[in-house]
Amino acid sequence: MDESHGHYQSLSRDLSVPAKELRALTPDVWKGFADLSRAAMAEGELPAKYKELIALSIAIARECDGCISSHARGAARKGVTPQEVAEMVGVTILMLGGPGTVYGPRAWQAFNEFYTPQVD
Template sequence: MVEWKETIHDINSRLKELSTRTPDTLRGFALVAGAGANTNHLGAKTRELIALAVAVTTRCDGCIAFHAAEAVKLGVPDAEIAEALGVAINLNAGAAITYSTHVLDAIETLKQA
């Protein structure tokens, strides 16, 4: 398994280096990352649940590490995290089903060409 605290530390270390090489990119990322907190329509807990679900669907261990840490800090209940992960699982399966129909369409179209 991944060492989550180490992952956070390693990414933060490299982000410092990256920010010296491309500071505008990191400033832009920070602006986007903080946008939801500025409006706070969803609330921090809901944003973290969404972030965890998206992190699963994009297979981003760094995202999982940072957003899991924030969810723990916010006291997000395990049951809510499990439900958010269930949504992610459903969407991944749903995406596979949907894109399977694209394959069928491509095969049919290419056979006719």
């Protein structure tokens, strides 16, 4: 693993090459998914940062490390705080049980790899 990046940053980078190869072979599928993602995650009545928290919770439930990486990065970029992630993980554990206690900490680790504290 690259010493300057954490596991989830490396995972994101490692998945980018095969994703680009597949995108070149099936561009309409990937464009459709990208369009759906942009529409679903856009600001609306529900703020985009909450949408990232929902997506991160579902990533935990689906036990998808690639999804955790993507939505942890998205949450960090949308201004989600560590406390908000911690509380979301708590609700996810409530609803999911034991697997949430394994994948919740993974999401926490991923978020912290991407999070940069805001200085006032």
